[in-house]
Amino acid sequence: xxxxxxxxxxxxxxxxxxxxxxxxxxxxxxxxxxxxxxxxxxxxxxxxxxxxxxxxxxxxxxxxxxxxxxxxxxxxxxxxxxxxxxxxxxxxxxxxxxxxxxxxxxxxxxxxxxxxxxxxxxxxxxxxxxxxxxxxxxxxxxxxxxxxxxxx
Amino acid sequence: xxxxxxxxxxxxxxxxxxxxxxxxxxxxxxxxxxxxxxxxxxxxxxxxxxxxxxxxxxxxxxxxxxxxxxxxxxxxxxxxxxxxxxxxxxxxxxxxxxxxxxxxxxxxxxxxxxxxxxxxxxxxxxxxxxxxxxxxxxxxxxxxxxxxxxxx
Numbered sequence: 001x002x003x004x005x006x007x008x009x010x011x012x013x014x015x016x017x018x019x020x021x022x023x024x025x026x027x028x029x030x031x032x033x034x035x036x037x038x039x040x041x042x043x044x045x046x047x048x049x050x051x052x053x054x055x056x057x058x059x060x061x062x063x064x065x066x067x068x069x070x071x072x073x074x075x076x077x078x079x080x081x082x083x084x085x086x087x088x089x090x091x092x093x094x095x096x097x098x099x100x101x102x103x104x105x106x107x108x109x110x111x112x113x114x115x116x117x118x119x120x121x122x123x124x125x126x127x128x129x130x131x132x133x134x135x136x137x138x139x140x141x142x143x144x145x146x147x148x149x150x151x152x
Numbered sequence: 153x154x155x156x157x158x159x160x161x162x163x164x165x166x167x168x169x170x171x172x173x174x175x176x177x178x179x180x181x182x183x184x185x186x187x188x189x190x191x192x193x194x195x196x197x198x199x200x201x202x203x204x205x206x207x208x209x210x211x212x213x214x215x216x217x218x219x220x221x222x223x224x225x226x227x228x229x230x231x232x233x234x235x236x237x238x239x240x241x242x243x244x245x246x247x248x249x250x251x252x253x254x255x256x257x258x259x260x261x262x263x264x265x266x267x268x269x270x271x272x273x274x275x276x277x278x279x280x281x282x283x284x285x286x287x288x289x290x291x292x293x294x295x296x297x298x299x300x301x302x303x304x
Contacts, residue, residue: 050222054221056217056220056222057214057217062214063209065208065209066208069206069208070202073303074303086243086247087243088244088246088248089243091238091264092209092239092240092243094240095239096240097304148223148224150247151225151247
């Protein structure tokens with residue numbers, strides 16, 4: 001798979017950040033995601049909807065994956081997310097052979113991206129201050145919702 | 153966590169099998185699941201809905217988890233499924249601290265249940281002939297749908 005340049009990674013992350021901001025405005029967990037195709041087409045985007053829809057299965061990555069609909073193959077795709085993926089979302093990426101992830105930050109939550117890297121997934125970790133600030137503020141304000149969201 | 157007797161495991165599996173049969177009758181991937189609470193209450197049940205809803209995120213286990221709605225804790229719960237869980241569903245079980253799985257069969261697909269066992273999840277594998285027959289027939293009839301469902 002071709003590598004992506006920093007500008008592309010940042011532009012794709014902006015889509016996920018827009019989803020996270022929208023989730024925050026709705027009172028939800030501010031994690032957003034987007035699935036991009038091999039040719040750079042946006043296949044699907046989504047955000048955590050635990051609070052908004054009462055749906056514990058709607059993590060950002062699974063929402064973006066769902067929005068992309070049925071795909072014959074995930075070859076060359078990139079899952080972009082504002083936050084390091086939990087085991088649930090890491091398992092999604094591994095099972096469907098999504099070969100790359102762009103991750104906004106892993107400072108507020110360190111999920112399964114090392115495990116994915118061990119299994120051949122390309123990881124681009126951007127250490128984005130806005131992503132981290134949104135999560136840090138949310139965790140301070142709504143710790144019980146955040147803990148529920150990651151089964152803690 | 154208390155262990156469960158064979159009769160309880162069989163009774164719980166019957167709920168998942170009923171979901172799988174319903175999925176088969178709808179033309180879908182015949183995998184069903186159910187989430188049971190610590191006191192034996194049925195919290196949620198569901199089936200793979202890739203074909204029916206065009207939703208690739210709706211695996212049996214994630215559908216049952218979704219149907220159970222928001223839960224403060226998964227302590228003492230059991231995820232029951234007709235088929236060994238893929239990485240996506242295995243990650244769900246690990247992330248949310250679901251402490252036990254009852255699995256109909258792992259002969260037609262060997263997913264992540266060994267990994268879950270390594271991480272402390274109690275695994276009850278029943279080697280059920282009806283579960284295996286449903287999958288074997290479906291894979292023979294619709295190999296392209298099955299391969300799509302597991303990202304192969």
